Amino acid sequence: MFLLFILLPLFSLIVLNLPFRAMMKKAAFWWLLVLLALQVYLAIGYVFGFFGFDLNAPIYPLSFSLNVDNFGCVALLSTAVVLGAVLLAAKYIIKEEEKLFNFISLLFIILAGSNGLALTTDIFSLYIFIEITTVASFILISFDKEKLVLEAVFKYIILSAVATVLMLLSIALFLLVSGKTDFSAIHAVLINSPHSLIVMFATGVFICALFIKGGLMPFHGWLPDVYSSAPAPVSALLAGIITKLVGIFTLMRLLVSVVNFDNPIRQVILFVGALSVVAGALAAAGQSDFKRMLAYSSISQVGYIVLGLGAGNALGIMGALFHLFNHSVFKSSLFINSAAIELQAGTRDMNKLGGLSAKMPVTSTTCLISSLSTAGMPPLAGFWSKLIIVLALWASGNYGYAALAVIAGILTLAYFISMQRRVFFGNIKEEFAGIKEPGFGLLLPACLLSAITIGLGLVFPFCLKLLKF
Amino acid sequence: MMDKILFLPILMPLVLAAAIFVIPEKLRRAKEAMAVFAALMNLAVAIVLFKGNIILSLPWLGKGLEFSLRLYNFSSFIIAATAGFGFLITLYSIMFMRGKEYARQFYAYLLISISLVNGAVLADNLLAMLFFWEGLLLTVFAMIAIGGQFAFKAATKALIIVGITDLCMMAGIALTGHLAHTLTISKISLPLDALGSVAFVLLIIGAISKAGSMPFHSWIPDASTEAPLPFMAFLPAALEKLLGIYLLARICLDMFKLAPDSGMSIMLMVIGVVTILLAVMMALIQKDYKRLLSYHAISQVGYMILGIGTAVPAGIAGGLFHMINHAIYKSGLFLTAGAVEKQAGSTDLNKLGGLGRKMPVTFICFIICAASISGVPPFNGFFSKELVYDGALERGNLFYILAVLGSFFTAASFLKLGHAAFLGKSSRENEKVKEAPLPMLLPMVVIASVCILFGVYNALPLNGLIQPIIGTIRLNGHNFAGFPPNTMLVIITLVVLAAALLNHLFGAKAGGSGIKAADHIYHAPVLSTIYEKAEKRIFDPYNIGLKVVGIFSKIAWRLDRGVDWLYDTAAPKLAGISSRAILKLHSGSYSKYLVWSLLGMLIVIIFLTHSV
Numbered sequence A: 001m002f003l004l005f006i007l008l009p010l011f012s013l014i015v016l017n018l019p020f021r022a023m024m025k026k027a028a029f030w031w032l033l034v035l036l037a038l039q040v041y042l043a044i045g046y047v048f049g050f051f052g053f054d055l056n057a058p059i060y061p062l063s064f065s066l067n068v069d070n071f072g073c074v075a076l077l078s079t080a081v082v083l084g085a086v087l088l089a090a091k092y093i094i095k096e097e098e099k100l101f102n103f104i105s106l107l108f109i110i111l112a113g114s115n116g117l118a119l120t121t122d123i124f125s126l127y128i129f130i131e132i133t134t135v136a137s138f139i140l141i142s143f144d145k146e147k148l149v150l151e152a153v154f155k156y157i158i159l160s161a162v163a164t165v166l167m168l169l170s171i172a173l174f175l176l177v178s179g180k181t182d183f184s185a186i187h188a189v190l191i192n193s194p195h196s197l198i199v200m201f202a203t204g205v206f207i208c209a210l211f212i213k214g215g216l217m218p219f220h221g222w223l224p225d226v227y228s229s230a231p232a233p234v235s236a237l238l239a240g241i242i243t244k245l246v247g248i249f250t251l252m253r254l255l256v257s258v259v260n261f262d263n264p265i266r267q268v269i270l271f272v273g274a275l276s277v278v279a280g281a282l283a284a285a286g287q288s289d290f291k292r293m294l295a296y297s298s299i300s301q302v303g304y305i306v307l308g309l310g311a312g313n314a315l316g317i318m319g320a321l322f323h324l325f326n327h328s329v330f331k332s333s334l335f336i337n338s339a340a341i342e343l344q345a346g347t348r349d350m351n352k353l354g355g356l357s358a359k360m361p362v363t364s365t366t367c368l369i370s371s372l373s374t375a376g377m378p379p380l381a382g383f384w385s386k387l388i389i390v391l392a393l394w395a396s397g398n399y400g401y402a403a404l405a406v407i408a409g410i411l412t413l414a415y416f417i418s419m420q421r422r423v424f425f426g427n428i429k430e431e432f433a434g435i436k437e438p439g440f441g442l443l444l445p446a447c448l449l450s451a452i453t454i455g456l457g458l459v460f461p462f463c464l465k466l467l468k469f
Numbered sequence B: 001m002m003d004k005i006l007f008l009p010i011l012m013p014l015v016l017a018a019a020i021f022v023i024p025e026k027l028r029r030a031k032e033a034m035a036v037f038a039a040l041m042n043l044a045v046a047i048v049l050f051k052g053n054i055i056l057s058l059p060w061l062g063k064g065l066e067f068s069l070r071l072y073n074f075s076s077f078i079i080a081a082t083a084g085f086g087f088l089i090t091l092y093s094i095m096f097m098r099g100k101e102y103a104r105q106f107y108a109y110l111l112i113s114i115s116l117v118n119g120a121v122l123a124d125n126l127l128a129m130l131f132f133w134e135g136l137l138l139t140v141f142a143m144i145a146i147g148g149q150f151a152f153k154a155a156t157k158a159l160i161i162v163g164i165t166d167l168c169m170m171a172g173i174a175l176t177g178h179l180a181h182t183l184t185i186s187k188i189s190l191p192l193d194a195l196g197s198v199a200f201v202l203l204i205i206g207a208i209s210k211a212g213s214m215p216f217h218s219w220i221p222d223a224s225t226e227a228p229l230p231f232m233a234f235l236p237a238a239l240e241k242l243l244g245i246y247l248l249a250r251i252c253l254d255m256f257k258l259a260p261d262s263g264m265s266i267m268l269m270v271i272g273v274v275t276i277l278l279a280v281m282m283a284l285i286q287k288d289y290k291r292l293l294s295y296h297a298i299s300q301v302g303y304m305i306l307g308i309g310t311a312v313p314a315g316i317a318g319g320l321f322h323m324i325n326h327a328i329y330k331s332g333l334f335l336t337a338g339a340v341e342k343q344a345g346s347t348d349l350n351k352l353g354g355l356g357r358k359m360p361v362t363f364i365c366f367i368i369c370a371a372s373i374s375g376v377p378p379f380n381g382f383f384s385k386e387l388v389y390d391g392a393l394e395r396g397n398l399f400y401i402l403a404v405l406g407s408f409f410t411a412a413s414f415l416k417l418g419h420a421a422f423l424g425k426s427s428r429e430n431e432k433v434k435e436a437p438l439p440m441l442l443p444m445v446v447i448a449s450v451c452i453l454f455g456v457y458n459a460l461p462l463n464g465l466i467q468p469i470i471g472t473i474r475l476n477g478h479n480f481a482g483f484p485p486n487t488m489l490v491i492i493t494l495v496v497l498a499a500a501l502l503n504h505l506f507g508a509k510a511g512g513s514g515i516k517a518a519d520h521i522y523h524a525p526v527l528s529t530i531y532e533k534a535e536k537r538i539f540d541p542y543n544i545g546l547k548v549v550g551i552f553s554k555i556a557w558r559l560d561r562g563v564d565w566l567y568d569t570a571a572p573k574l575a576g577i578s579s580r581a582i583l584k585l586h587s588g589s590y591s592k593y594l595v596w597s598l599l600g601m602l603i604v605i606i607f608l609t610h611s612v
Helices: A004-017 A021-047 A070-093 A097-119 A123-144 A147-178 A183-192 A197-214 A222-229 A232-258 A263-285 A290-311 A314-345 A361-375 A381-395 A399-423 A440-466 B002-022 B028-049 B073-096 B103-122 B126-145 B151-180 B194-211 B219-226 B229-255 B263-284 B289-310 B313-344 B360-374 B380-395 B397-422 B438-456 B459-470 B487-511 B525-535 B541-585 B590-610
Strands: B054-059 B066-071
Touching: A004 A021, A004 A097, A021 A070, A021 A097, A070 A097, A070 A232, A070 A314, A070 A440, A097 A123, A097 A232, A123 A147, A123 A232, A147 A183, A147 A197, A147 A222, A147 B590, A183 A232, A197 A232, A197 A263, A197 B590, A222 A232, A222 A290, A232 A290, A232 A314, A263 A290, A263 A399, A263 B541, A263 B590, A290 A314, A290 A381, A290 A399, A314 A361, A314 A381, A314 A440, A361 A381, A361 A399, A361 A440, A381 A399, A381 A440, B002 B028, B002 B054, B002 B066, B002 B103, B028 B073, B028 B103, B066 B073, B066 B103, B066 B126, B073 B103, B073 B229, B073 B313, B073 B438, B073 B459, B103 B126, B103 B229, B126 B151, B126 B194, B126 B229, B151 B194, B151 B219, B151 B541, B194 B229, B194 B263, B194 B289, B219 B229, B219 B289, B229 B289, B229 B313, B263 B289, B263 B380, B263 B397, B263 B525, B289 B313, B289 B380, B289 B397, B313 B360, B313 B380, B313 B438, B313 B459, B360 B380, B360 B397, B360 B438, B380 B397, B380 B438, B380 B487, B397 B487, B438 B459
Parallel strands: none
Antiparallel strands: B054 B066
C-alpha cells in the first residue's frame, strides 16, 4: 500500500508532462498539494494508529520490498510539511507559469525519491533513491542558472560524486560479506561476525559518504555556498529535507538497522557531531549574510541530531529523530523569512538591514519563534528535542558531550539574538522607510511552520506518551 | 483567670500607642493627654502587680513549647521601675517635645518600648523573650531615626551593632535550649562546661550589648547627639540598662551557676573594668553635655558587670543596686541636659556657662545626680559603688584599684561638666536664659529626691528589692543595708574624691576655665596620642568592622568584575577569534573541501579499522 507513496508522484509526473501539458499546468500545483496533505494524514494516522488495516500489505503484481515504521513515518511527515511550505513559497516567488510548472515537476521527483528513501528496506534501493533525490536537487539549485549558483552546484556535484562512489564501494563490500542487500539479512550476518576488518572498512566508508551528503564538519565544504546561493525555496528544501534525509536519516537507518552500532562507531559519530555543533555555531556567529548564517546554523543543528544518534540509546535516537523533524520545520521557516527579506529589502546583508520589525511584523515574529526554537527555548518544539538529546547523552555517560551541547545552545541563542537585533530591532533605516510585508503567499507558509513549532512544543509532553518508542 | 492579668502590661501600652497614632495631628493636647494617661495607667498596673507572684503558661507552637510569663519579685521590680521612668519621662517630654513634628511618633514608640520591655522581663520562655527583645531593636532604630537627617546614620549603626549581638544571643538561646532540653528560663540550670560556656558567652554578649557595655557601646555616643533627648534619658540610660542587667543577672544567677574563681567570672570582671576605665577616659575629654553623659552611661555599666561578675554576694547586691541607682541618676542627668538644651539652645560646653544662677533648680538637681554618680556620700551611688568595691576587693586587689581609678575620673569629669555649664561667666547669648517649665522640673526633682532617699535610707531598696532577688541561700546571712561596714574602703573613696577635686582645681587654674580642667590629662604624653586616635574612631569596633567588611566587599567586587570580564569580554572575544579563524578556512576552493573530506574519511577509517 505504501508503494503508492512512490508510485503516485512518479505516475503524476508522467501524466502531467505527456499529452495535455498545457491543460495540466494549473492542476499541477493543486495536485501536489493534495498528495502532500494525504501523506501528512497517513503518516500521522500510522504513528498514532488510526487505521484498522495493514498499510504494509503488498500490492500485486509488484513485489518490491517496503516497510513502514515510526522511523519512516517521521521522514514522510517532514517531507510532506517542508515540501508543502516550499510549494507555497515557490508559487509566490516564481512568477512565470512555465518555470513554476518545471519547478513543481522536479518537486514530484523529490517527493518520490524521499518517500522511497524513507520506506525502503534494501540497501541498494536506498542508494538509488538517494541518487534520485540528489540529482533532482542539482537541477533545482541551478534553476536560475546564475554564475555563483553554478559554481556552488559544481562543488556539490563533485563532492556528491565522491560520496556516491564511496557508497557503491561500501555496498559492494556488504554484498561480498553477506551475499544479500536487505537490511535484515546484512544485519543478521554482521551480528555474527562483528569487527572484521572488511566490515569496519565498509562501514567507515559508508558513514563518511553520508557525512558528505549530510554536510557535517569537516565534510561540509559544499554546503554554505550552495545554501546561500540557491533560490530561497530551494534553500529551504535543501536545508529542510534533502540533506537531512539523504545524509542523516540514511545514517540513522544504516546504524540502527544494518550495522552493529557499537563503541568505536559511536565515538566517531559523537566526535563529528560535536565538531559540527561547535564549529558550525561559531562560524554562524561570524556571518553577516543572513542565508549563509542559516547555512552554518544548519550544520550546527545537524550536529545535534548526530550527537543524539551517537548517544546510542533509544532516548537518543528518538531525540535525534524528533530534532530532525523540528529542524526541518524551523529551518524552512527561517529560509522562507530570509526570502521575504531579500525580496522586499533587496539585500540579505544583516549589517545593511535594521528596524524591520515595525514594517514587517509577521516576518519578524515568525523569524523570532523559529530562532528561539532553534536555540532550544521552552516551550517551543526545539527545546524538547534538545532536552531529550542532552538527557540521552548524559544517560549514556557522555557527560562532556552533554555539557558541550548545552554550551553550544547558548552560542546558538547568541547568534540568533544578534541576527534578530541587526535585522529586525532598533531604528529603521531611511532607505527601508517604505518597506512592506511580502504578500500572503509568502507569509502563509512561515505562519504555518511557526504554528507547528509552537503547537508541537505545547503538546509535546502529550505526544511523548503516545509515541511507541 | 487571675493569671491573664499578666497580658495587661504588655497589651495595654501597645493598644494606647496605636491610639496615639490614630489621633489626628491637630489635636496636640489630646495626644499629649493620651500619652500621659497611658504612662499613668502603666504605672498603676505596675503598682498593682508589684511584689506579685503569678505564673501564666499557655500552650504555644507545640512540641512542649509553652508561652509562659512569670511575675516574681525581680520582674515586678523591673516593671515598676520601667513604669516609673516611663511616666516621668513622658511628663518631661510634654514640654520638651512641644512643637517638634515627630512628637506623636515619639510617644507611640515610647509606649511600644515599654510594652516590649514588660514582655521581655515577664517572659519565662527564652523564645518569647527573644521576640520582645528583638522588637526593642526596632523601636530603638525608629526613635533614633526620627531625630533628623543625620540621625539615620546613627540609627543604622545602632541597628547593626545590636542586631549582630542579638544574633549571637539567638545562637546562645538555641544552644542553651539544646543543652537544657527546655526553653523555660526558670527550669534551666546548666553547668559551665565546654559547651555550656559557649552558650553562656553568647547569651552574655546579647545581655551586655543591650546594657551598652564595651565593646558594643559605640552607637550610644553617636545616638546621644542625634536622637531626641528624652530617648537618651529613657532607653540607653534607664530601660536598656535595666533590661540588659536583668538578663545578665538571670543568666549568671539562675540559668548558669556562676561561681567565683571560674573563668567566666574573671571574663565578666575584665569586661567590667575595661568598660569603666576606657569609657570614663573618653567622657573626660568630651566638650558636649549630652555626649559626655552618654560615655558615662557606658562607663557605669562596667560597675554593674563587675559587680555581678564577682559572683560574691556583696558584688551581686552592689551590681543590682547600682543598676537601679544608675537608671535614676543618669536619667536625671539627661533630663538636666534636656532642660539646658531647651532653655539655652545648645549643649555645647563652649557656648554654655554661668547657668547656675539662672536655672537654680536644674543646677541643684544636677549637683545631686552628679554627686550620686561620682559616689559621694550619702547619695545612692555611693552605697552601690561601695558594695561593688567590696565585692571586687574580695576577688582581687587589681580589680578594686582599677574600679576606684574609674571613680576618680568620673568625679573629675563631672566637676568639669558642672563647672563649664553652670559656673563661670555666662556668655552673651545666655543672658536671657530662664528656669525650665514645671513639667520639666518635676521629674528632675522627683529623681533627685529618690537619689537622696535611696542613699540615706538604703535599707528600703536593699532589703525590699535587691536582697530578695539574690535569695537568702546565696546571701548567706549578709545584710548590706546601712552604712558600709568596711571603714577603710570608705576612707579610700573619700581620699580619691578629694584627689579628683584637687585635680580639677589644678586643671581649671592651669587651663583658665572649667572646660579646660581636663586638658592636662588630655595632653599627657602617652594619652594624647591614644586620645587622638580614639577621637578619629580608630578603636571603634563598628568602624573596624566596617573596614573589614569594606575589604571583603572590595574583594567580592573584584571577583565579580572578574566573572563579568569572563562573560562580557573573554568569552565573546574567544568566540570572535575562533569564528574568524573558521571563516578564513572557508576559502571557497572545492579542491580544498575535497581534501578535507578525504582526510576526514582517512582518519575515520583508520580509527575504525584500528579498533578491530
